Amino acid sequence: MSAVPLMSVEDLSVEFRTRHGVVRALERVGFSIARGETVGIVGESGSGKSVTAFTVLGLLPPAGRVTSGRAVFGGLDLLTASAGQLLEYRGRELSMIFQSPRTALNPIRPVGKQIADVLERHANLPRARRRDRVLELLARVQIPDPERRYHAYPFELSGGMCQRVMIALAVACSPALLIADEPTTGLDVTTQAGILDLLGDLSRTAGMATIMITHDLAVVAERCDRIVVMHAGHVVEQAPARTLFARPRHPYTARLLASTPRAGAKLADLTPIPGAVPDLRGETTPCRYRTRCERAAAVCDRPPLPREVVAPGHVVACARPL
Amino acid sequence: MSALLDVRALTKRFPVRGSERRVHAVDDVSFTIERGESVGLVGESGCGKSTLVRLVTRLLDPSDGRIVFAGRDVGVIPPAQFTHAPERRLIQMVFQDPADSLNPRFTAFDTIAEPLRRLGTPAQRAALADHVAELADLVGLPRELLGRFPHQLSGGQQQRVGIARAIALRPRLLVLDEPTSALDVSVQATILHLLAELRDRLGMSYLFVSHDLNLVRLLTDRVLVMYLGKIVESGRSEEVFDRPAHPYTRALMSAVPAPDPAARRARIALVGEPRSPIDPPPTVCRFHGRCPDGVERCTREMPVLRPGPAADHLAACHFGFAVGAPAQGSGARRSGGEPAA
Numbered sequence: 001m002s003a004v005p006l007m008s009v010e011d012l013s014v015e016f017r018t019r020h021g022v023v024r025a026l027e028r029v030g031f032s033i034a035r036g037e038t039v040g041i042v043g044e045s046g047s048g049k050s051v052t053a054f055t056v057l058g059l060l061p062p063a064g065r066v067t068s069g070r071a072v073f074g075g076l077d078l079l080t081a082s083a084g085q086l087l088e089y090r091g092r093e094l095s096m097i098f099q100s101p102r103t104a105l106n107p108i109r110p111v112g113k114q115i116a117d118v119l120e121r122h123a124n125l126p127r128a129r130r131r132d133r134v135l136e137l138l139a140r141v142q143i144p145d146p147e148r149r150y151h152a153y154p155f156e157l158s159g160g161m162c163q164r165v166m167i168a169l170a171v172a173c174s175p176a177l178l179i180a181d182e183p184t185t186g187l188d189v190t191t192q193a194g195i196l197d198l199l200g201d202l203s204r205t206a207g208m209a210t211i212m213i214t215h216d217l218a219v220v221a222e223r224c225d226r227i228v229v230m231h232a233g234h235v236v237e238q239a240p241a242r243t244l245f246a247r248p249r250h251p252y253t254a255r256l257l258a259s260t261p262r263a264g265a266k267l268a269d270l271t272p273i274p275g276a277v278p279d280l281r282g283e284t285t286p287c288r289y290r291t292r293c294e295r296a297a298a299v300c301d302r303p304p305l306p307r308e309v310v311a312p313g314h315v316v317a318c319a320r321p322l
Numbered sequence: 323m324s325a326l327l328d329v330r331a332l333t334k335r336f337p338v339r340g341s342e343r344r345v346h347a348v349d350d351v352s353f354t355i356e357r358g359e360s361v362g363l364v365g366e367s368g369c370g371k372s373t374l375v376r377l378v379t380r381l382l383d384p385s386d387g388r389i390v391f392a393g394r395d396v397g398v399i400p401p402a403q404f405t406h407a408p409e410r411r412l413i414q415m416v417f418q419d420p421a422d423s424l425n426p427r428f429t430a431f432d433t434i435a436e437p438l439r440r441l442g443t444p445a446q447r448a449a450l451a452d453h454v455a456e457l458a459d460l461v462g463l464p465r466e467l468l469g470r471f472p473h474q475l476s477g478g479q480q481q482r483v484g485i486a487r488a489i490a491l492r493p494r495l496l497v498l499d500e501p502t503s504a505l506d507v508s509v510q511a512t513i514l515h516l517l518a519e520l521r522d523r524l525g526m527s528y529l530f531v532s533h534d535l536n537l538v539r540l541l542t543d544r545v546l547v548m549y550l551g552k553i554v555e556s557g558r559s560e561e562v563f564d565r566p567a568h569p570y571t572r573a574l575m576s577a578v579p580a581p582d583p584a585a586r587r588a589r590i591a592l593v594g595e596p597r598s599p600i601d602p603p604p605t606v607c608r609f610h611g612r613c614p615d616g617v618e619r620c621t622r623e624m625p626v627l628r629p630g631p632a633a634d635h636l637a638a639c640h641f642g643f644a645v646g647a648p649a650q651g652s653g654a655r656r657s658g659g660e661p662a663a
Contacts, residue, residue, distance in 0.1 A: 044506040044507075044508055044509075045477070045506055144594070158367075158368075159367070186503075188366040188367055188533050189366075189533050189534065189535070189574060189577040189578050189579075190366055190573065190574060190577045190592055191366070192577065192579075193576075193577035193579070193589060193591070194591070194592075196579075197589075197591070215506050215507060216507060216579070217581045218578075218579040218580060218581040219579050221579065221580060221581045221582055221583045222579055222580065222583055241583045242583045242584065245581065245582055245583050245584075246584075255508070256507065256508065257581060259507050259508045259510070259511040260507050260581040261511075261534075261536040261537055261540060262536065262580060262581050262582065263536055263539075263563075263575075263578065263580055264539075265536070265540070266540070267514060267515065267518055267540045267541065270511045270514065270515070270540065271511060272508055272509070272511035272512040272515065273508035273511075276476060276478075
């Protein structure tokens, strides 16, 4: 990791008050991202990937509460920043694309206008030039015939096209960090490849850092520099992509890899992960993977959860790593 | 013995409102599914997969062609009457999103019991609770969860309920429409194992619809690749995946991400948008324009499915199989998608 990361999340804990008690959705989550770097956050549903993103952007729903930690971006702690400061950062420095582009876009406003709105709010651009800039952006995300699409409503565009519009909207002000939450879930494989290519291209040419949130290890394998694996609100392992795939050290990462289909594999090679993400209401064990883990032993019940640096940039939160 | 499902020159055209034009959703498609065989159907959204599935499950009327199921032409039975046809019980479906395809006001028990109540034999109806419990065991759903509503179940459990409902009447053909795309990878593996086990135990045939080629390969014997209403390639799964002959199949395969950073392969990027499915010119290859290999001939002559060197392997491309290769798919008894007579 470089000396001054673009953003560093430290010791982040978040809990939700629910009718059934307090859910400790995140517990001491930490990771950092350097300028221009692409980091993948991977885990099953309920692992806290999206909560992490929403917390960092100050979009946590009212039931959620940050109980500890910092998220430092350009010298500013996003978690204690005022609403006004966040408004200035979001959309300009920090941007996000959401899982279902069709629902994230305004259904009753032409897509070109929606991008122009972002420029009006954040970019110092005379009104007359805004439209040209929008057309430039639409062309940049490889939307054919931008002039015509400018006036299109989201329902007139395919899912892949809507996601391209969403990306144009997110990168309109050349943010330093883009958070993509399951950007290709629900899209065709060919469309998915195109969207991922586009994101990779944007981050390379503009030096934009990207956090890619997904449940599919295959999506991040080829595209990310580093990977953060989450399980039940914990970061269980983080490592450079190649290292993680070549030699996973946390039992959960190894299991996740074994359950991902790869080309040429047989059904017998595909092994499910036993058990389910544990209930996070009330007290939890130090290691939240313990009940699903085949390597669990008495040492796993001893708090606190260890965080061992096994190689440069490779951290494992396990008492008995592989 | 004849094939379980024999689809011949099936065509579905939808009228375009306010004009004489037609959307060619499924165009002259032929294929067979043998008893106990799993056939994969792959292609992008909009290629006609869903229309084909709705024709086969008799939710839509074909414009032309035949659907012969277990020796009887079910294509001529109107959808409204098909509910009373004996074949109705033998063709069942598992849907993509388990949360959306379960009635939120039905408990797991009611959902699984519904087909038995509606279409079951008197004996099945009399011993309903026993049958439902047995089905729950079969799909690995703990019996104590039978009283729960969909929102009280996890995604994997919901899909088990969906599968139990589909196999309740012991169908011969199970149509699986992206059965795992809404699930986590860890759960997906479990469901795939369950589907493979059920197929062997109950002797069902599968029509497995997906755009994830890695999954299709895991669960199918043969595969059909569809593009804009037409089958462009078909054959044994390992043959098609190891030696794809159609440029579209190759592009599709190269787009599947591999869970291995070292396996960075050359991607065949598809440029441009697919052609319009509204009254496409009959002499132009549907893939022309997006095809990396397209030449002038492709605009004059629509390629038809032709056999390659391996048995059963067919591709609809002028340049599909290497030049000089023996153009005989000899004795193709289980042919994948013969050109229509």
